[in-house]
Every structure is written in C-alpha cells, then in structure tokens.
Amino acid sequence: xxxxxxxxxxxxxxxxxxxxxxxxxxxxxxxxxxxxxxxxxxxxxxxxxxxxxxxxxxxxxxxxxxxxxxxxxxxxxxxxxxxxxxxxxxxxxxxxxxxxxxxxxxxxxxxxxxxxxxxxxxxxxxxxxxxxxxxxxxxxxxxxxxxxxxxxxxxxxxxxxxxxxxxxxxxxxxxxxxxxxxxxxxxxxxxxxxxxxxxxxxxxxxxxxxxxxxxxxxxxxxxxxxxxxxxxxxxxxxxxxxxxxxxxxxxxxxxxxxxxxxxxxxxxxxxxxxxxxxxx
Numbered sequence: 001x002x003x004x005x006x007x008x009x010x011x012x013x014x015x016x017x018x019x020x021x022x023x024x025x026x027x028x029x030x031x032x033x034x035x036x037x038x039x040x041x042x043x044x045x046x047x048x049x050x051x052x053x054x055x056x057x058x059x060x061x062x063x064x065x066x067x068x069x070x071x072x073x074x075x076x077x078x079x080x081x082x083x084x085x086x087x088x089x090x091x092x093x094x095x096x097x098x099x100x101x102x103x104x105x106x107x108x109x110x111x112x113x114x115x116x117x118x119x120x121x122x123x124x125x126x127x128x129x130x131x132x133x134x135x136x137x138x139x140x141x142x143x144x145x146x147x148x149x150x151x152x153x154x155x156x157x158x159x160x161x162x163x164x165x166x167x168x169x170x171x172x173x174x175x176x177x178x179x180x181x182x183x184x185x186x187x188x189x190x191x192x193x194x195x196x197x198x199x200x201x202x203x204x205x206x207x208x209x210x211x212x213x214x215x216x217x218x219x220x221x222x223x224x225x226x227x228x229x230x231x232x233x234x235x236x237x238x239x240x241x242x243x244x245x246x247x248x249x250x251x252x253x254x255x256x257x258x259x260x261x262x263x264x265x266x267x268x269x270x271x272x273x274x275x276x277x278x279x280x
Contacts, residue, residue: 016086017145020116023124024077024091032101036073037066045117045125049226051279055241056130056225056258072101075112078141079194081264081274085232087118090262092194092275094137109136111196113260113277115237117228127228128237130260132198132279146192146274166236166263167227169271173261174222181218182210190264190272197278198257217244219257219278234265244280255280 013021023043031039040050040063049056050063075095082089092113096106110133116124176184186209189195195203195212203212222242229236237260244257257280264274 013145014082014086016118017080017082017089020082020089020118020124021077021080021091023116024080024114027126028075031073035068036071037063037068040129043126044129045119045127048126049128049130049239051130051258055256056239058226070100072098072103074098074106076141077143079144081146081235083230083232083235085230085234088116088230088232088235090115090237090275093143094141095131108133110134111202113196113275115262128239128260130239130258130277130279132196132200132277134199134201137201164227164229164236165233166229166238166271167224169263170224170227170238170261173273174224177219177222182213185209185213185273188271188273189276190266190274193273193276195276198280217246217255217257217278217280219244219259222259235262237262242278244278246280 027039027043030042041060044050044060044063046060047058048060049058051057052062073095074097076093077091078093080089080091090113092111095110095112097108098106110131112129112131114126115128117127118124173184173188176187186206189206189209191206193204193206197216200216203209219242222240224238224240226240227236227238239258239260242257242259244255246253246255257278259279260275260277261273262275263271266272
C-alpha cells in the first residue's frame with residue numbers, strides 16, 4: 001500500500017517521519033485509484049475526528065453512510081512534523097476537488113490537516129482530519145519540515161499525570177485570547193506556525209501576524225471537545241467548537257466553527273502553537 005516519496009527532500013528523513021508521510025501518500029493514492037469513501041474508511045481510526053455539517057464528529061459512521069462516487073479529492077503533503085516518540089505527528093498541505101476523476105480542472109480548493117498515530121501493530125492511523133476551503137492557490141508549494149532537529153525515536157513516556165497536558169495549555173491560551181487575542185498569539189506561536197482560516201490562503205511564519213489576525217473573524221464561545229498528547233510529551237492536538245463572527249460586504253453574521261491547534265515543545269522547551277485551524 002505504501003508509496004515512497006521521491007524528489008521531496010535532499011537528505012534522508014527520520015524513518016518514522018518518512019513512514020508517516022508514506023502512509024499519507026498511500027491514502028492519497030487509494031482515494032484516486034479506488035474511491036474517496038473507502039480510502040477514508042481504510043486509513044482513519046475507528047474514533048477519528050472529522051468535520052461534519054454541525055462541527056467535529058468522532059467515528060466513521062457518517063463516512064460509512066456515504067455513497068461511492070467517481071469524484072476525486074486529491075491532496076499533497078506540503079509540511080510534516082513528528083513527536084520525538086516517533087508514533088505521533090501531522091501532515092498538512094493543499095487539496096483540490098474534481099466532481100469526476102476525468103475532469104480536467106478542479107472546482108474547489110483548500111488545505112488538509114491530518115494527525116496520525118502509530119498503532120500497536122505498527123500501522124499508522126489518521127486520528128484527526130479537518131481542513132479548510134479557499135480559492136485557487138497561486139502555485140505549487142515545496143515540501144518542508146521543521147528546522148528544529150527531531151529527537152531520537154526512543155520509548156519515551158509522558159510524565160505521570162501529563163498525558164493530556166495540551167488540553168491544559170489550550171485552556172490557559174484561551175484565557176489569554178479573551179484578554180488580548182493578538183498578544184496571546186504573539187506569545188504562543190512558533191516562528192514556523194501555519195495558520196488556516198476558511199476562505200483565506202494559509203499564513204506561514206510569524207511575520208505580519210497582527211495584520212493577518214485583524215483580517216480574520218473574531219472567535220467567541222470557544223469550547224474544547226478533546227485533546228491528546230504524544231507519549232513523549234512534546235507534541236499534541238486539541239479541537240473544539242466556537243462561534244466565528246464573520247464580516248463581509250458590510251454585513252456581520254455568526255457562524256458555527258471548528259478549531260484545531262497543534263502544540264509542540266520546541267528546542268527552548270517552551271510549548272508553541274505550530275498549526276492553527278479555524279473552519280466554518
């Protein structure tokens with residue numbers, strides 16, 4: 001099933017990172033050669049979090065109810081990172097959709113975000129898959145990963161009582177956001193952060209952060225629904241719901257939104273946001 005990456009990097013990758021990316025590539029290939037529904041059913045974990053019409057959904061029941069079709073959802077890995085335990089990481093990048101596999105041009109575009117966890121049998125499973133939609137991108141992006149060296153993939157374990165530390169980090173962050181959103185982000189984001197909001201192309205890096213945030217919807221009534229931290233206690237994700245106050249053409253409306261954030265303990269041992277998603 002696995003399709004090895006080629007031409008995406010000059011140096012050999014950490015073997016666990018390579019394995020996770022190869023699994024994503026196999027997922028992409030199966031969606032093309034077979035069909036989108038069966039590909040998601042095969043690669044997602046039984047308790048995976050995906051985006052439904054009313055917010056995040058756990059499990060595959062909604063996907064199982066979908067009919068098999070001849071459409072084509074294609075996505076491409078643009079950025080990847082992995083915890084030092086080597087069994088927990090994420091991929092992100094652009095997607096495009098065609099109503100039929102034979103269609104020459106896509107009719108919709110966006111960014112995918114998938115969190116992967118290696119299972120006891122050694123197989124990677126997608127445990128969270130939530131993206132955004134936006135207009136046609138300007139061009140192709142090159143694959144990259146963190147500039148911070150990856151830790152060795154040893155059998156590390158999170159300190160007792162710290163398995164869900166990302167959830168605690170998120171609570172503190174949301175309290176800071178309520179006081180001053182721009183200041184909270186400036187303090188908490190990584191220099192490598194990738195930020196994604198429905199209708200906008202991704203924002204990468206920490207330059208012109210305030211300009212980007214001021215153009216994004218105001219988010220209120222945030223509610224955390226779940227979180228998980230890698231057993232090496234240096235990476236994890238959190239997701240939940242919120243209300244996004246969207247202003248467009250002189251009109252303002254409140255939309256139900258889903259948020260996802262990935263936190264990572266960087267070289268300074270400080271936890272930073274490396275992926276921030278708001279979709280509605």
